[in-house]
Structures are given as C-alpha cells and as structure tokens.
Amino acid sequence: MSKIHVMSETLANKISAGEVVEKCSSIVKELVENSIDAKATEIRIELIKGGLESIKVVDNGIGMDKEDAILAFSRHATSKIIRDDDLFFINTMGFRGEALPSIASVAEVILKTCDGASSTLIHIKGGELLENKSGDLRVGTSIIVTNLFYNTPARLKYLKSENTESYNSINLIEKLALAHPNIKFTLTNNEKDVLKTSGSNNLLKAIHEIYGLNVSNKMLEFKASNNDFDIYGFICKPEILRSNRNDLNTFINDRVIRNSEINKAINDAYYTYKPDSKYPIIILKIDTDPTLVDVNIHPTKQDVKLSKIGELCDLIYTTLKNTLYNNLLIPNALKEESVNIIKDSVIKEIVSNMTKDEKVQTQLNFVVEEKNNTPELNTSEELLINKEMKKMVLYPVGLALGTYIIAQNEEGIYLIDQHAAQERINYERYIKSLKNKTITTTQLLIPITIELSSSDFLELKNHLNILTNMGFIIEEFGINTYIIKAHPTWILKDHEEESIRKIIDLVLTIKDKFDPIKFNDNLAKTLACKMSIKANMHISNIAAEELLKELILCDNPYNCPHGRPTIIKLSIYDLERMFKRVMN
Numbered sequence: 241m242s243k244i245h246v247m248s249e250t251l252a253n254k255i256s257a258g259e260v261v262e263k264c265s266s267i268v269k270e271l272v273e274n275s276i277d278a279k280a281t282e283i284r285i286e287l288i289k290g291g292l293e294s295i296k297v298v299d300n301g302i303g304m305d306k307e308d309a310i311l312a313f314s315r316h317a318t319s320k321i322i323r324d325d326d327l328f329f330i331n332t333m334g335f336r337g338e339a340l341p342s343i344a345s346v347a348e349v350i351l352k353t354c355d356g357a358s359s360t361l362i363h364i365k366g367g368e369l370l371e372n373k374s375g376d377l378r379v380g381t382s383i384i385v386t387n388l389f390y391n392t393p394a395r396l397k398y399l400k401s402e403n404t405e406s407y408n409s410i411n412l413i414e415k416l417a418l419a420h421p422n423i424k425f426t427l428t429n430n431e432k433d434v435l436k437t438s439g440s441n442n443l444l445k446a447i448h449e450i451y452g453l454n455v456s457n458k459m460l461e462f463k464a465s466n467n468d469f470d471i472y473g474f475i476c477k478p479e480i481l482r483s484n485r486n487d488l489n490t491f492i493n494d495r496v497i498r499n500s501e502i503n504k505a506i507n508d509a510y511y512t513y514k515p516d517s518k519y520p521i522i523i524l525k526i527d528t529d530p531t532l533v534d535v536n537i538h539p540t541k542q543d544v545k546l547s548k549i550g551e552l553c554d555l556i557y558t559t560l561k562n563t564l565y566n567n568l569l570i571p572n573a574l575k576e577e578s579v580n581i582i583k584d585s586v587i588k589e590i591v592s593n594m595t596k597d598e599k600v601q602t603q604l605n606f607v608v609e610e611k612n613n614t615p616e617l618n619t620s621e622e623l624l625i626n627k628e629m630k631k632m633v634l635y636p637v638g639l640a641l642g643t644y645i646i647a648q649n650e651e652g653i654y655l656i657d658q659h660a661a662q663e664r665i666n667y668e669r670y671i672k673s674l675k676n677k678t679i680t681t682t683q684l685l686i687p688i689t690i691e692l693s694s695s696d697f698l699e700l701k702n703h704l705n706i707l708t709n710m711g712f713i714i715e716e717f718g719i720n721t722y723i724i725k726a727h728p729t730w731i732l733k734d735h736e737e738e739s740i741r742k743i744i745d746l747v748l749t750i751k752d753k754f755d756p757i758k759f760n761d762n763l764a765k766t767l768a769c770k771m772s773i774k775a776n777m778h779i780s781n782i783a784a785e786e787l788l789k790e791l792i793l794c795d796n797p798y799n800c801p802h803g804r805p806t807i808i809k810l811s812i813y814d815l816e817r818m819f820k821r822v823m824n
C-alpha cells in the first residue's frame with residue numbers, strides 16, 4: 241500500500257500552515273525533516289551560495305514508490321496525518337506534505353527516490369511536471385531545488401545575502417543534529433564542509449562536533465522527570481556564556497521548539513551565576529505525551545504552546561539550579577579541567593546511602609556547627625557538598641595590581657578579585673538580614689536628616705511603610721525633609737547616611753507594584769557593591785586572609801551577585817604544564 245495518504249479537505253483547512261517557504265533555510269528545514277521522517281541515518285545537505293543557487297538534500301531513508309513520489313507533489317498529500325484525530329497526536333516532525341507542493345510551485349525541483357523495489361525521477365518547474373521516469377538511485381531520496389522564486393520576483397527580493405542565508409541553514413542543521421545525535425549530518429556550502437556529525441547517538445559527542453572541545457569539556461549533564469515530563473541534556477558552566485540566546489537549544493519529542501517561559505526558567509536557574517546580559521549554552525531535551533503539545537500555533541512550528549507549562553518550568557528550573565550548584569567550580573585559568581575540588585559523585589553516593597534519619601542528623605549537626613555562617617540551604621545533600629567546599633583553605637601571599645589577592649594552597653595558586661569577593665560576602669549577609677523576621681534596630685545618637693526634592697518627598701511618603709517595616713524610625717521633619725532616628729542593625733556602622741540614601745533611592749524607583757523579594761535582592765546587591773572595597777584599594781595580608789575565610793563560607797563563593805567570577809585557579813598541574821615540567 242502506498243505510504244502517503246490524501247488528507248480530507250477539512251483537515252487541510254485545519255492545518256492552514258501558511259507560507260512555509262520564505263527563505264532558503266525554511267526549504268532546507270522542510271527537506272531535512274522529510275529525511276528524518278523517512279528514518280534516514282545519514283543526511284547530506286549541499287548548498288551553493290547558501291542555497292540561493294541550489295539546495296540539495298540526500299538521505300538514506302526508506303524512499304518512496306512511484307505513486308507516493310507523484311502524490312508528494314500534490315497539495316494536501318501527507319504521510320504524516322491520516323485522520324483529523326491524528327492532528328492532536330503528531331509525533332512526527334510536522335506536515336511536510338504541505339511543503340513540497342509549495343516549494344515546487346516557486347522553484348525547479350528534481351526528486352530522485354528509491355524504496356528498494358522501484359526507483360523514480362520526477363522533475364517539476366513552477367508546479368509543472370516536466371519529467372516522470374525511472375531513476376537510478378540506491379535506497380533513499382535526493383532532492384535538488386534550484387531557481388528559487390524565479391516566477392515570483394516579488395518574493396525573490398525578500399531573500400537575504402548569501403552569508404545570512406548560509407548562517408540560517410547552518411544554525412538550523414546544528415539544532416537538528418543536536419536533536420538527532422543518532423543521525424550523521426553533513427552540510428556543505430560551495431562544496432566546502434561546514435558541519436559534520438558522526439551520528440554516534442551520543443549527545444555529548446554531538447555537542448563536541450558542533451561546538452568544539454572547549455565547550456563540550458565545560459558541559460554538565462542533567463536528567464529529571466515528573467509525572468508528565470522527562471528532561472535530559474547538558475548545560476554549560478558559567479565560564480563559557482554567550483552574548484545572545486541562540487544557544488538555548490530546546491527540543492520537545494526531538495522537535496526544535498522555542499518557548500519564552502522555558503527560556504526564562506533556564507535563565508533564572510543561573511541567577512547570580514551569570515550577568516543578566518549573558519546566556520548559557522544548553523541542550524534541553526523534553527519528552528512528553530504529544531497531546532500536551534500544541535505545535536500548530538505558528539506556521540514554522542517552532543513556537544509551541546504547552547499544557548502544564550508551569551510544572552515543566554519548575555522541573556527545569558530546579559534541575560538546572562541543582563546541577564549548577566552541585567558542580568560549582570572555580571574556573572581554571574587554563575582551558576582544560578584538572579582537579580575537581582568538589583568530589584560530588586563521592587559525596588552524593590554517601591548521601592544516597594544514608595537513611596532519612598541520618599540525613600536529618602547530619603543536617604542538624606551541620607547547622608549547629610556553622611550556625612552563624614550558613615545561609616538557608618535546602619537539602620542535606622547541598623549542605624554536605626557545601627561542607628566539603630568549606631574545608632578549603634586559601635593562604636594569601638600578596639596583592640597584585642591593587643585588585644587581585646594572590647593565594648595558594650596544596651592544590652595550586654588562586655587569583656581573587658577583592659571587590660567581587662567582598663561583594664559576594666556582603667550580598668549574602670544583607671540577604672540573610674533582610675529575610676530575618678525579627679528586626680533589631682539601633683538608635684541613632686545624632687538623628688540623620690534627609691532632604692529631598694518635593695516630588696521625591698511626596699513619593700517617599702507613599703512608601704514610608706517599606707522603610708518602617710525594615711526597622712527604620714523615620715518621620716517628617718519640616719519642608720521636604722525626613723528625620724531618621726533609628727535604623728535596622730544590619731546597616732554598616734559609619735556608613736549609615738550613605739546606606740539610607742541608597743535605600744531611599746531604591747524605594748523611589750518602585751513603579752506600581754512592590755515586589756518585596758525583588759526589592760530586597762536589589763537592595764542587597766546595591767549595598768553589597770557600595771560597601772565593598774574597590775579595586776586599587778590596598779588591603780593588608782591579615783584583612784585578605786579574613787576575606788578569603790569568609791568567602792569560602794559563602795553559599796556560592798564563586799560568583800559576585802552580578803555573576804562575575806570571584807576566584808580563578810591555576811592548579812599545580814596547570815603550572816607544571818605551562819613551565820613544561822610535564823608534557824602533554
């Protein structure tokens with residue numbers, strides 16, 4: 241029986257995929273996804289001038305018989321969808337039955353296909369059948385598209401430059417190769433190899449083939465599930481961030497998708513591990529019941545709507561956050577990773593062998609031990625890993641360039657950015673104080689008066705309760721002036737007025753809704769930065785030692801609250817390699 245079925249007219253209307261052909265890469269996408277659906281294990285894409293001159297896709301898939309090959313060019317023919325109901329159970333890539341006729345109506349297409357029994361060649365130009373004869377291909381399909389938009393000059397002018405068109409196609413094939421590490425992809429442009437994957441079915445290997453060793457070496461694996469979703473993939477350590485969102489690779493049931501809520505969950509998981517303007521590299525594979533996915537909201541089928549998106553985003557956020565937390569490392573000065581400070585696998589094994597009581601017990605002991613230094617932590621597992629890190633001791637040897645503390649221990653040499661380090665310590669202290677429900681205040685011997693512009697004065701009046709809730713005793717005091725008689729104790733001594741002015745500035749930026757969590761976080765960051773030693777301020781060795789001790793005790797000692805690194809490490813091995821004491 242023929243594999244392609246003609247859809248009913250209603251179903252065709254239901255799909256109304258719109259314009260699928262708008263640029264070279266959208267043709268490449270349709271053709272390659274056809275190959276994937278044909279169960280190809282090898283797909284070769286050959287572009288000339290980024291596809292502007294010609295696009296050729298060759299696969300070793302199951303091919304088509306003569307009847308199917310002809311049917312593939314008639315509108316509303318598709319092997320992917322059979323009944324209306326199936327539309328909601330789409331587990332294949334899309335509806336390319338729609339695409340081939342559209343492509344053939346605006347270009348010249350030569351299709352060669354062989355299903356093992358028969359081999360067919362079909363030649364169509366501008367929708368008109370020029371040739372239909374026996375072909376000479378081994379099993380698989382080959383399609384060449386040339387003269388794109390030759391008969392629709394209006395659309396021709398929307399095509400971009402060769403560079404842009406090739407870039408789009410490379411980007412697309414990279415994503416498809418990550419979605420299908422079991423398929424061997426080759427992409428050439430003007431007969432030069434651009435991208436090659438081995439089809440090893442190993443995702444990390446595919447990442448290596450696409451991004452190179454420097455990236456694949458810095459990827460962390462994750463895996464988790466809830467009732468509806470299984471997620472799996474790799475995220476990058478915060479040291480190799482990108483300046484755009486292009487490498488947020490998300491796949492649902494092996495289909496490339498885009499979803500802003502998922503992107504937000506990813507971004508949130510890196511909170512304070514990276515600056516806001518940077519984005520991670522991630523390969524996130526989501527498997528779920530296709531009924532939860534609505535792929536039909538956009539003709540290019542990348543934007544999807546999901547039922548239970550909230551649960552999915554929670555799962556993603558928690559999993560990524562824990563993966564990062566459990567793998568936090570000091571970035572190495574050299575590209576290669578050497579000593580892993582956190583022997584997390586060992587510790588994890590210990591924890592997983594513990595009984596529930598033992599876990600609780602360990603946690604209790606630990607909390608008692610570190611009472612004054614430990615910010616809120618969630619699980620005993622995290623506590624144990626943190627405990628291991630907290631054993632690390634750094635001995636300062638000096639200050640370089642008035643900015644970097646040089647320290648050492650038995651593992652190597654460390655460079656610490658003194659501002660970033662103190663900012664992290666202060667940030668965690670402020671956050672802890674701000675979260676504390678019991679407020680203690682300090683009376684000012686000499687009250688502080690703050691004069692404001694009349695508009696700021698009135699504006700502050702609307703938000704005075706924020707300040708009083710924090711523990712300030714603040715009253716109106718003549719024209720446009722407030723008097724502060726007491727402040728919460730966490731305000732740094734000798735920096736009272738400076739701190740209070742900063743807090744008022746921040747209160748005045750509150751627009752409509754007051755979000756206490758966001759406000760506290762902002763406040764902690766601002767004060768932490770303000771109250772930390774700047775670069776080019778010399779500190780003594782004793783002060784440096786104190787700073788390093790406090791830093792190691794932080795929840796996340798490795799980044800400032802803005803996501804910059806605090807410590808960089810040169811391991812003994814790194815040094816020996818640089819000085820050629822060891823070779824390799």
Ligand code: ZN
Binds near residue numbers: 659663769
């Ligand atoms: Zn700062």
Ligand code: ZN
Binds near residue numbers: 802803804
């Ligand atoms: Zn910072």
